[in-house]
Amino acid sequence: MSARFDVDAVLFDLDGTLLDTIDDLHEAANRMLAELGRPLRSREEVRNFVGKGIPKLVERCLAEPDMGAADFDAAVDVFRRHYRDTNGRRAVPFDTVRDTLDTLKARGFAMGVVTNKARDFTEPLLVATGLADHFGALVCGDMLPNKKPAPDMVLHACAALAVPPQRTLMVGDSANDAECARAAGVPVLLMTYGYTEGVPVDTINCDGLLSRLAELPPLLGC
Ligand SMILES: O=C(O)COP(=O)(O)O
Numbered sequence: 001m002s003a004r005f006d007v008d009a010v011l012f013d014l015d016g017t018l019l020d021t022i023d024d025l026h027e028a029a030n031r032m033l034a035e036l037g038r039p040l041r042s043r044e045e046v047r048n049f050v051g052k053g054i055p056k057l058v059e060r061c062l063a064e065p066d067m068g069a070a071d072f073d074a075a076v077d078v079f080r081r082h083y084r085d086t087n088g089r090r091a092v093p094f095d096t097v098r099d100t101l102d103t104l105k106a107r108g109f110a111m112g113v114v115t116n117k118a119r120d121f122t123e124p125l126l127v128a129t130g131l132a133d134h135f136g137a138l139v140c141g142d143m144l145p146n147k148k149p150a151p152d153m154v155l156h157a158c159a160a161l162a163v164p165p166q167r168t169l170m171v172g173d174s175a176n177d178a179e180c181a182r183a184a185g186v187p188v189l190l191m192t193y194g195y196t197e198g199v200p201v202d203t204i205n206c207d208g209l210l211s212r213l214a215e216l217p218p219l220l221g222c
């Protein structure tokens, strides 16, 4: 089968692309808000707040621009304490993720995860969901100075996999992934079911949309 993308490596976003993590994030956010005496957030609100890492999620949940730095840092610590407990409890791979990763691994593709989630939460989550063994590179939001949408994390993952950006494809769910990949010179596909910070996915500049990950292997020639 001819490949639409002639690549050796595939990089995946995590939240909203490989894993449905909203229930765990929502519960941790509302435990934090309850502990701080603030109004709770709906699942849909938290879904729209995910994408730029934990401090940004906490900032969006609180929506208190005048909060001092010390209080804000304390709120982030409260969120982290609760997320350590909820992380991985209800998170599950989206439909066809596991089988597709197995297929690509068997076909010899190098694979990496590029997520704005912090490393301390990403590693146990990949283990809890049984995905950890698929990836030769893991680049998390607190490992480099610049998170997605800056290109740094994708370039770092390419270097770690020893595959040049022009032989790599990114699969994500948000404008953060699309802009990051584009800036790194990597083509990018977006899942239609993910977390887009409230932006309609079909308005984001990318190389194509997938409604389930099983649509990916044929585009890579398998
Ligand atoms: O932690 C986040 O805000 C989003 O994580 P992601 O980059 O895996 O979508």
Ligand SMILES: [Mg+2]
Pocket (backbone or CB within 6 Å): 013, 014, 015, 016, 017, 051, 172, 173, 174, 194, 195
């Ligand atoms: Mg995402």
